[in-house]
Amino acid sequence: MSSPALVADGIRASYGPLQVLFDTSVRVEQGEMVALLGPNGVGKSTLLKVIGGLLTPDAGTVSIFGQDVTSAPSRKRVEAGLCQVVGQSSFSSLTVTENLLMHGFANSSRKWTKEATEAALAVFPRLHARRNQLASTLSGGERQMLALAKTIVGDPKVLVVDEFSLGLAPVVVGGLMDLVRRLNERGSSILLVEQSVNVALSLVHRAYVMEKGEIIAEEDAAVLAADPARVQALMLGGHMEDAG
Template structure:
């Protein structure tokens, strides 16, 4: 199910993106790139444009300016379903699972474009990654714990075997030990070849996990650096990591 290649070529490239809601401009000339095989994170406070960036990539918002390329194909303005079909999996903020359906049914929906002959193998891969979901496959998703719901949201996004997995605030509302477990699974997913773009407020965890990171403030990218170097940046430590 998962990829083995890691050739360091650009998988996703945003150039000078402007986007927003109606007449309200949120993103201002946002440029970033995600290389194949990496984990890349965008960090920043609430309301600075992180989720708007993801929604624009996913076709939920149309960019007013700039370009978005995925696997060297211009995807700016394409509808979301076509972007998913091209190989981008998306786990939104708030998880947005189907609470009245059981775990298995949620995963089946996530695999809506998967050939029925391939479905059992995909399901096995996901259950190996998240054994707790297999244990609860007949349980209503709405009755799962917050951590289990997040696992389900990630697993559902993985069912189509994406080249790029995008996650919006996967640790939101989770106890620290559960957040660490989720991040451990993300590392395993990446080691098996899936590229990850992560939106995260938990800067400590995000920078530990990531290869590269961007800091966003007021709809603009203000820092762009290797994650290990950003973790040592005095401004980042003081502003986002609580280190005086």
């Protein structure tokens, strides 16, 4: 039986004396798209830091395809296939093309990196038209496209996307959702951290709901989407038994 693509199991994490995560567990099977839902301040970003190796947990484990990476540096997690897209991060002083080429330096094949860069630009005509512009001159939607385009160059096995719809026009979000679906079809297992419930549930197979550092629900996305009252109760901090 194949190992899950990503498992964070029993994670406890703190910032100094302040505990933020309380035995938090999420699991993404190979080829699966999973959402982590919840309002700001419930611990989603802290969990991503633990998964990415930017914060050492007080307890619990993180594994990628069965490999325990709890104590491994971020570089080792990238080598294991993990890629995280957080916000609209890019090198503002580099062009669009240079940003994509930089993201491919982890791959030993320069020929593959160049081909993957062209493939990424082909997915986004707007980026292709701006390929020689500095990243600092792009709009918010274009910077988000660039952040996701870099994942194509990175060819991730496990992709973690944090709040990719935040502040973007619906038409831009729709295009980004199509790209995430395509990445999943190409074999990437995906964990989507998102405030917009409608965006997330229309995209993923399964969803976790987080409140005050704990997972309070794990649901099939289609079932949850069909029950708006339950969604509302969960997002307001109500446990499953309160949503009926």
